[in-house]
Amino acid sequence: MIDRLTLEDFLTRNRINQDTWDGASIEWETLIAIGLDYQRYGPQLREYAAMLARIVQQYDGVHSVRWRVKDTEHMLEKIIRKRATNAEKYLQIDIKNYYSIITDLIGIRALHLFKNEALAIDAAIREHQQLIDTEQPLVYTRKGDTVPEDVFPKDRFEHREHPAGYRSVHYIIQAQPQKRQVYAEVQVRTIFEEGWSEIDHRVRYPNFSSDKMVDIFLAIFNRLAGQADEMGSFVQGLAQASTATQLELATAHDEKRKSLEAMDALVAELEQKTEQHALSQTAVTKLKEELSRMRSAAEIAELRTGMFSNDWYEKIKRNSEIAGKLAGNDIASQAISILGNSFSPSKALENIESINTLLNTASIFTNSIPVKNLATPKRNNRSKKTDD
Incomplete structure (x- = not known):
């Protein structure tokens, strides 16, 4: 104490x-x-x-x-x-x-x-x-x-x-x-x-x-401790640099994955558009064929009054579904609206030009070649037979 x-x-x-x-x-x-x-x-x-x-x-x-x-x-x-x-x-x-x-x-x-x-x-x-x-x-x-x-x-x-x-x-x-x-x-x-x-x-x-000898070795020990501190700082910096590099590599791999996924999505989209284009081309071709038949029917109808059959309208509607979606128009409905369910030969002939315009609109929206105008059927100019 x-x-x-x-x-x-x-x-x-x-x-x-x-x-x-x-x-x-x-x-x-x-x-x-x-x-x-x-x-x-x-x-x-x-x-x-x-x-x-x-x-x-x-x-x-x-x-x-x-x-x-x-x-x-x-x-x-x-x-x-x-x-x-x-x-x-x-x-x-x-x-x-x-x-x-x-x-x-x-x-x-x-x-x-x-x-x-x-x-x-x-x-x-x-x-x-x-x-x-x-x-x-x-x-x-x-x-x-x-x-x-x-x-x-x-x-x-x-x-x-x-x-x-x-x-x-x-x-x-x-x-x-x-x-x-x-x-x-x-x-x-x-x-x-x-x-x-x-x-x-x-x-x-x-x-x-x-003790001088002890002092000498303690001084050497002191330098070793200082070098250990320097080595510790170097290892710390090395580890930080390695971590940063690994992070950069992970980021690069992630960007590569995202790029590949985007390319795959683009390819799929292009394939889908190609299929849609092919379907629209087919639909327009069928519409051309139906209108050609309609022209022939109009020429025959000039000789006798009649009606377009329900089957004919169904064909028009069915074959124009894809083209109608792409063009933003219901081509079959517009055709029926123009021609009517029943018509006289003169009315059919007058509206052939409207059908041509409608078809060419569908062709534009589906990147197909515009349709040549349907030939307007010639009217029968037979004169009345005079009474003998």
Whole structure:
């Protein structure tokens, strides 16, 4: 427990030498008082940190979220090291303000799979969280990294090369779960970078912090993690391009199928029109034959008065059905209307021209050759035999 912690134990466990402690220039009692207050307030911070993690988990691009509340001894160690390096805001730290000076008492790590997903996460954080006014989000890069301006423009991000090779984007957001104004640090990084940083932290601290050989291999591991991120982005782009190509091929096949179906429908329509044309040609030919017979009948009727038989009208009607539909006229009905059921020879002869016109109309609508005018039968000009 912090209330039983001695200065000697604290310095030993946290690898703080005497010079660093003296440079911090802070009373041990003041440090313990801060630690005790922090322990009392800790449960509330953990509740808020868990809630904040659930919110961040819902942002587009976030694969998984980790969170922690800073350990009490680590918090006190940070105060000593910051004061030893004359960090300005830590020089006036005390029990009344430490929670607003230390900005990473709550830590949230938002992990994502592909590098470009950091942009969607950035947009969500800026939209839903209140960023600290005095600091811009910080982009940590490894030596040799190139960060495109259109990804993390310098008017919206601060860029800093990390000495250990960490790659991450850090945001400081304001939080006030109760009366106290506290801050939380949100770190956004890929899963590969998270794996490397965790291994680096476990191996480098505390046992091998000065082992040069370990540092060399951790640096190699760091480059491999960066290459894994690049490969992940390349595979993502490759998969997207493949999907787009498959979609284009499916669309082309669908268009080809539709074109073939349209051609089949057109062929069927043409075949139907060809059959209709052939039927109409046959009907018109039969009408010609019937009118020729009618002309002959008219010539004979000149010698005697008579009527067209019902059979004759039925033939006209039957043989003109198809041509009548195509021409939009009922040719048989019109012929009967012109000639009448009974007529005199003179009336039949007078209306032959009307029948010719009717037949030629049917020929035009059925694309057949116009009918030559039916010859008007000559009248019998025999003069009356004079009485002897």
